Amino acid sequence: MGVPLLGKLIACQTATVRCLAMTALLSVLLFNGAACGRASPQSTVTASMPQETNTADGHVLPNQQVAQLNESIRTVNGEPEMIVAEARPSYRVSNGTVTMMTIRDESASSQPAGIYTLTTQCIGTGELDVRFTMGDQTVQDVMRCSAGSISNGTMSLDVDETDRVVVEIAPSDGAKAEIAYRIDATDRGQ
Known part of the structure; x- marks a missing residue:
């Protein structure tokens, strides 16, 4: 997953300082498993929960719709993306x-x-609680997914230099959706 993932996750077509910062963010996300498929289930833990058996992860929608969502998130805002x-x-x-x-x-x-700018896309049913944090600033919104087409949501933060970036996306109870996101960076002067 190493080199091909790097090609998908970062396009350094901006100033050298921004490129280095994006590379550092990418490295942290990769080493923490965040950008390479790690997700956590919604909390449904009980005090007397037995050890898990028969654990499997999967997609709720067909591969064709997952591929359509992935292509859309890569191209939705054009170049350059910071993280996909x-x-x-x-x-x-x-x-x-x-x-x-x-x-x-x-x-x-x-x-x-x-x-x-955080761009979130989903396809399926239900709602998503989306929270985007950079430094000490946070924006939050609820996004509704559509079964027939890809839904888009965007939120932006204008921040001073920071060393904290958090993206949290929680599906509502009963939701059945595929989710993708990207973060785009823009200099204040543009």
Whole structure:
């Protein structure tokens, strides 16, 4: 997954400082497993939960729709993207129970001052609680997914230099959706 993933995740076509900062963010996300498919199930833990058996992850929609979503998130805002997180397994089956996954990606790499835009896309049913944090600023919104087409949501933050980036996307109860996102960086002068 190493080199091809790097090609998908980062396009350094901006100033050298921004390129280095994006590379550092990418490295932290990769080493933490955030940008390469790690997600966590919504919390459904009970105090007397037995050890899990028959655990499997998968997509709730057909491969064709997952591929369509991945292509869309790569091209939605054009170049250059800072980070692209394609659809990852969207549910976990454990002991016969299906649980939708919550995405929580976090980085502690330094990012220069600028405007950062989170674009979230989903296809399927239900709603997503989307939260985007950089430094001490957070924006949050609820996004509705559509079964027949890709839904888009965007939110932006104008931040000073920071070393904290967090993306959290939590599906509502009963949601059945595939989710992808990207972060784009823009200098304040543009």
